[in-house]
Amino acid sequence: MPREPSLAAVYAKWKKEFKAAAKADKGMEALRQIKSLHLDCAPDDLLVGTELILAAIMAYCKIDGIDCKPFIEQQAYRPADSVALFYCVTFDLSNGHFGRVLTDKSISHVDFADLFDHPWNEYKTAGFNHVYISRLDRNPIDDLELETLYERFTTDLYFDNSEEDLAVSVYLTEQADTAKATAVEH
Numbered sequence: 001m002p003r004e005p006s007l008a009a010v011y012a013k014w015k016k017e018f019k020a021a022a023k024a025d026k027g028m029e030a031l032r033q034i035k036s037l038h039l040d041c042a043p044d045d046l047l048v049g050t051e052l053i054l055a056a057i058m059a060y061c062k063i064d065g066i067d068c069k070p071f072i073e074q075q076a077y078r079p080a081d082s083v084a085l086f087y088c089v090t091f092d093l094s095n096g097h098f099g100r101v102l103t104d105k106s107i108s109h110v111d112f113a114d115l116f117d118h119p120w121n122e123y124k125t126a127g128f129n130h131v132y133i134s135r136l137d138r139n140p141i142d143d144l145e146l147e148t149l150y151e152r153f154t155t156d157l158y159f160d161n162s163e164e165d166l167a168v169s170v171y172l173t174e175q176a177d178t179a180k181a182t183a184v185e186h
Helices: 007-024 028-037 043-064 069-073 112-117 143-160
Strands: 087-092 098-103 130-135 166-172 178-185
Touching: 007 028, 007 043, 007 069, 028 043, 028 087, 028 130, 043 069, 043 098, 043 112, 112 143, 112 178, 143 166, 143 178
Parallel strands: none
Antiparallel strands: 087 098, 087 130, 130 178, 166 178
16 A cells, blocks of 8 residues: 655645746746736745745644645646635735635635744745735625635634734725735734
């Protein structure tokens, strides 16, 4: 019986395939997302940030005893290639650094509270400024879905922080398929 690949091997395989796909289309898919969200970064910056976000999520899943191998394997370079997934969650890591992950409708495996305080040593920053949550099917986010996203985001952040510590908001952007979530320390 063949041995199951380690988490490190799954991540290494994903990283190799992700970089190859980005190189094959000369970063055009990353550029499409950058333009869609009006991000101030280069395609390579989004790709590096994506690797960092995914590595951080892997670490927190391991700490929490959650198997994240399937989650890693679902992280396609082209979001359209991820038919089973629902959202693209893009993190603003400050100073022109962004990273994104693809998730299911419940945004499984993403712990906003852990990522809010996570150190990004490469950038000499910590946490995130904003999170863009975009539907992969590009359908508009309605009021009920926006409320669900607000509850998911706030419940996660307030698990590790109090309402006196953080001001949290989730609202629609000018793109009807994207919500922007923010958390600011008081």
